[in-house]
Amino acid sequence: MFDWLVVGAGFAGSVLAERLAASRGDRVLVIDKRDHIGGNAYDHADQAGVMIHRYGPHIFHTNSEAVFTHLSRFTDWRPYEHRVLAEVVSPSTGQTVQVPMPINLDTINRLYGLELTEDQLEAWFAERAEQVEQVRSSEDVVVGKVGRELYELFFRGYTRKQWALDPSELDKSVTARVPTRTNRDDRYFTDRFQAMPRDGYTAMFSRMLDHPNITIRTGMEFAEARKRFSFRRVIWTGPVDEYFGHRYGRLPYRSLRFQHETLDQEQALPTGTVNHPAESTPFTRVSEYKYLTGQVHPKTSVTYEFPSAEGDPYYPIPRPENQALYKKYEALADAERETWFVGRLATYRYYNMDQVVGQALATFERIQKVVPPMAVNDEIAAGRVAAGD
Structure with a gap:
């Protein structure tokens, strides 16, 4: 019996799972249909030993001191300004x-x-x-x-x-989202806090979810979890239309295909990312991870990104008709008393990583106001605590 089922082990799900377990003492089951935690920020060493991001480069930046301070509990940082x-x-x-x-x-x-x-x-x-x-x-x-x-x-x-x-x-x-500048500032972002997790994103997520009240099951779909486990409430971070069985039709998303290459040389690009705006070039950009990670290695790895209509949903498509369709699902989500919808896919918004963390922390504060800690509920039910205490 779990107090919460968290569907998705990315930023939204992991931040909430940790808060529910550590701050409230709730028992949390975290599932993810992929074979790993960390969501799209998942990183790992490739066959050559070079640290890469499986789902393309993720560069952390934020103006929110609260978000940066919260994540700093689970990682040290390597200063990095993306160019x-x-x-x-x-x-x-x-x-x-x-x-x-x-x-x-x-x-x-x-x-x-x-x-x-x-x-x-x-x-x-x-x-x-x-x-x-x-x-x-x-x-x-x-x-x-x-x-x-x-x-x-x-x-x-x-x-x-x-x-x-x-x-x-x-x-x-x-x-x-992309500014135009009249000065010589060539940083891609100008946020107050710009840094990369020193040991990588996956290590940060591992520390975040390392709590005795948290159970993790990767490679598991929501339907299987519902059959195998009992839980009281749900944190849903997947596509909102999927939760409701695409009742009003599918919300449109764009996806990406990634081509990872390891090269027998120390450096391949002049900077972290090179964009290719020409339509005659099939990929949009190529990135080199050693700029991001600071890793010293005789080889280097790069990733080419090819936009696609098929594959995992990454980007909600911002058009009026899509927003109108989302509003129908939002009304269904608002009516769900025991499920909380958090994250880019669950709220159909083009959020950056720090914005998802901020949304998750704000959601936790709302939960605190309306949902008594489960451990207290259990003691009340057992007669160990008076309901008025």
């Missing part, structure tokens, strides 16, 4: 070049052979920006800031590959 280059054709020379992404001062100067200053670049962007009466789509966001040429060069092809939709068909939130 990305985009491989594009220079409009001025016709040559293929690799320039900083997000677009910054160096990006423009290298592409066009200019020597602009920060103040001049602001005006340069303004001259090329298109008038957009109402910003609705991802295309509107970019052309309204930097104009059509840079939009075509950096965003249109990449977005069409990633989402199988033109940016004009996607919600403005997609490209709004």
Whole structure:
């Protein structure tokens, strides 16, 4: 008999499992249909001994001190600021070049052979920006800031590959995630806390779930757990439409296919990730893990990412009709008294890792307010504690 069944051993499920077990004394069963914990952040040594991320690079960054402090209970950190280059054709020379992404001062100067200053670049962007009466789509966001040429060069092809939709068909939130800078800051993220778990994500999850009140079963589906175990309440972190048997139809997601390669050389890329926006290139980006991990090894491993319509659900597709469909499932989820829906898939939102952790911690606080600790309930039922105590 368990107090909670947590479906999914990624960030949402693991954070909640630890809080329920350690802070409340509840008995928690964590299951995952994959053969490992850690969700999409799962990392491991490949055959050559190089640490890789099975589901593509996961770079931790957050502005939330509370989130960073909470995760610091389970890991030490390696400071790391991610940098990305985009491989594009220079409009001025016709040559293929690799320039900083997000677009910054160096990006423009290298592409066009200019020597602009920060103040001049602001005006340069303004001259090329298109008038957009109402910003609705991802295309509107970019052309309204930097104009059509840079939009075509950096965003249109990449977005069409990633989402199988033109940016004009996607919600403005997609490209709004990538800023445009007028200075020379070439960091991909500017968050206050930027670091990687020193021993890897899997080690962090292992410590998080290492509690006598937590039982872990990997390679197990929800249906099997319901047959084999008794539990009082559920934390659901999978696709919300799956929980309800796709009652209103399937929510659309995009997936990825990963091609991992180990190379007989110490370094392969000039930085952690190189984006390939051109539609003629089938993959969107390639990443090298030794930048992220700091591992010293005579060989190196890289991962190519190929967007796909098939496979595990990774990215909720932000379109109005999809959000309308989700609202139907959200109403069903809100009516569930004994199940809590947490995470990117369960709430159909394009969350970063730190946002999922924050959502899980906030969910725990709500649980604290409405669900008495199970251990207390058991003692009340056994007559050892008066109900008023």
